[in-house]
Amino acid sequence: MTLRVLSHMVMVLGLLLVAFPLYLAFVASTHTAEAIVQAPMPLWPGTNLLETYKIALFGGGTGAGSTAPAARMLWVSLVTALVITFGKIAISLLSAFAIVYFRFPLKGFFFWAIFVTLMLPVEVRIMPTYKVVSDLGMLNTYAGLTVPLIASATATFLFRQFFLTVPDELVEAARVDGAGPMRFFKDILLPLSKTSIAALFVIQFIYGWNQYLWPLLATTSEDMYPVVIGIKRMIAGGDAANDWNVVMATALLAMLPPAIVVVLMQKWFVKGLVDTEK
């Protein structure tokens, strides 16, 4: 067989491998809980779609685990993801600007301080960070969910890399025109950075939306759960009587916004990934 046919076959196989769990989740969300619990579950969509999603979004399920309505959790996830994304981008733009375009004492120290945070993902400091957030009274708040995650070395370095490629002539021209640094930043640098910002937007939105360990620690009240935590909480120990159709519906709702962002902004996403490698 020709190489071209083989290539397509491999790709289709890969696609099936990737899509199967998602397809199954979708099918499960269109049946009633009873239909799924008897193995083997049906492989074709059922007729219970509206009912299942209604329960998933607005509560009222009878599962053994948490039955928090997904609508509220989706909102928490959305706010958290957007605050983290915009916050990170804003803070990193400012820091990168300072590091690239100014000379000031201790600049090297600050640069290395930011670099070191690359090596301190939240997973290596969970207990003490929890204590700090708790002492500051930030548990179960949007601030607690977002601020500890809002400083990003990767974003700062990405912008720094980019700013270094901006021609010096632009700065000279701005100076000649009498513009100060912030004018330069706003009117010249920011518009030039649009692609990097778009790329980072995708990556950080997904990062913020998919946060698990930190929200697990920082929230104890159901109405502040992001949806990713909510799903796990719905599954009561092993195989107890969970409403699997509702769980799967919630899972699909949980992955929809990041998937939409990634697919719609595919071009910038790929660029962002490849750029952060350098």
Add this chain to the structure above:
Amino acid sequence: MEKRVLFQSAWLPWLLLAPQMAVIGVFFFWPAGQAMLQSFQLQDTFGMSTEWVGMDNFKALFSDSAYFESFKITAWFSFLVAALGIAISLVLAVFADRIVRGAMLYKTFLIVPYAVAPAVAGVLWLFMFSPTLGIVAYGLRRLGVEWDYLLNSSHAMTLIVMAAVWNQISYNFLFFLAGLQSIPKSLIEAAAIDGAGPWRRFWSIQVPLLSPTTFFLLVINIVHAFFSTFGIVDATTQGGPGQDTMILVYKVYNDGFKNGDLGGSAAQSVILMAIVVALTVIQFRYIEKKVQY
């Protein structure tokens, strides 16, 4: 690496840096310092008194067979996730590189797992492989395999490896594809003219030229397997059966939050920090070398 033309200001750079510095000061360095401090202390169960015990927590960890087990499990887990993730994505990328029609469609589908949170990926795979109602578990039982990840540790490890690899396919695939597409077509054509078939071209041209990408992905996959898979473990096995999928990062959480062993958990955190530093140094050292060719 500095710009020729700089702005002059006595106070502006400080103001610009202030937000990032404030956040990392309060939420990174202060807690990291606390973790290091706590790793040298022993607290009583109510947190009323703390005692300085020097290296005792570390010594206890190194002579604890459970900790050693966790290390082995994590190493094995990262190896499997990295090796399988890289191999599968490489195959997909190589074939995707050759396709002109439909490339966009395949790429779009293959990107979706990246958007799925590890915890959700865990839930999806748990649903498929649940011993009582999972459809794949049912299929396996029909084939005679007594699948039960709640009781069998290799089944449990298989489950978390599959979920983690599925989650990482997109990332690896995109990097490999970018790497392949940056290989000059002239090189491949020259080899074809010399009579090298596609298999030969793959091994003598594409694989060597992809080695920086492969190395980079290896480090990234290992770091990911060490840290970002917490959600997968929490959603599926919670470190079980027994302690057989207790990867290091899950153990820190388990010992600290569930068992209240603050000193031990802090010591484990410090060790994890050392591992991240080592991996990051390796990554940067190697990337620096790469830039020279």
